[in-house]
Amino acid sequence: MIVQNLDRPTKDQPRLPGDLIIWVFIVGELTTFAVLFLVYAFARARNVALFNESQLTLDLTSGAINTVLLITGSWLVVKAVHAVKDDQARKGAYWLMSGMACGFAFLGVKWLEYGDKSAAGLDISTNTFYTFYFSLTFFHFMHVIVGLVFLGVVLPKTWRREYGKNNHNTLESSAAYWHMVDLLWIVLFPLIYVMR
Amino acid sequence: MYSTMNSTANRVWVILIIATATTYWVGESGMTNNNGTRAVWAMFGLAFVKGFLIIYDYMELRHAPTKWKLGIISWLVFVISLILFAYWLGQRHN
Numbered sequence A: 001m002i003v004q005n006l007d008r009p010t011k012d013q014p015r016l017p018g019d020l021i022i023w024v025f026i027v028g029e030l031t032t033f034a035v036l037f038l039v040y041a042f043a044r045a046r047n048v049a050l051f052n053e054s055q056l057t058l059d060l061t062s063g064a065i066n067t068v069l070l071i072t073g074s075w076l077v078v079k080a081v082h083a084v085k086d087d088q089a090r091k092g093a094y095w096l097m098s099g100m101a102c103g104f105a106f107l108g109v110k111w112l113e114y115g116d117k118s119a120a121g122l123d124i125s126t127n128t129f130y131t132f133y134f135s136l137t138f139f140h141f142m143h144v145i146v147g148l149v150f151l152g153v154v155l156p157k158t159w160r161r162e163y164g165k166n167n168h169n170t171l172e173s174s175a176a177y178w179h180m181v182d183l184l185w186i187v188l189f190p191l192i193y194v195m196r
Numbered sequence B: 001m002y003s004t005m006n007s008t009a010n011r012v013w014v015i016l017i018i019a020t021a022t023t024y025w026v027g028e029s030g031m032t033n034n035n036g037t038r039a040v041w042a043m044f045g046l047a048f049v050k051g052f053l054i055i056y057d058y059m060e061l062r063h064a065p066t067k068w069k070l071g072i073i074s075w076l077v078f079v080i081s082l083i084l085f086a087y088w089l090g091q092r093h094n
Helices: A020-046 A048-055 A060-085 A089-119 A128-159 A169-194 B002-028 B037-058 B066-093
Strands: none
Touching: A020 A048, A020 A128, A020 A169, A020 B066, A048 A128, A048 B066, A060 A089, A060 A128, A060 A169, A060 B002, A060 B037, A089 A128, A089 A169, A128 A169, A169 B002, A169 B037, A169 B066, B002 B037, B037 B066
């Protein structure tokens, strides 16, 4: 007797994790951020000296810590999804909470960074670089919050073991969005904090 | 199967952390100052590797239909290529 595991993707049976609608949403978000990244990059090309000088005031360490937090948050959510697929939903809920803790820590570090800039008299109207810095990073900041909301929605159901080996589409959709937030930061960090 | 997936996720996490530490080091060392073109290219090369791993192993598009997999990877290639093009333009005109 041949037993087929329907959940396991095979070479002949590719599978898009989560719901199709979340991927349409993700493509929209990636397109929006692509436009913003490129507008920043080409604006910088027209005024390299101003952008380089202003960039020196950014805290590279905060940016790197936030990168580590998002990467680790993504990794923990991957472990949550794997645990649920292995019918260990309660374990998955703990991983999910750990991933969310990384997201909240990211928001905390970013908030402190904004506080430092504000104390130094820097804001969105200081110059073109800061207009981009505050707009891009705050737009991303809002996406981290949306990602946390998505994870927060699936957390109680994961805790109550409503997701499992044969029912984890919504969890995968939330996880995909969360990883997208990480992917965006992977481009944003070198672009705004490091490229000179 | 899931223990294998977990160990892949763990390995990817280590690579991502090492790549982030390298990017941080490049920034802190000032290698990108004074037209450090090679350092900037290397840094975005690392960003591509990081993005690729997130797309393939964390977003789990490794086993997705080709159009989705290629579509999201193309986004990464497109964005990084144009950022590097804009960087090159900036060096040329300043």
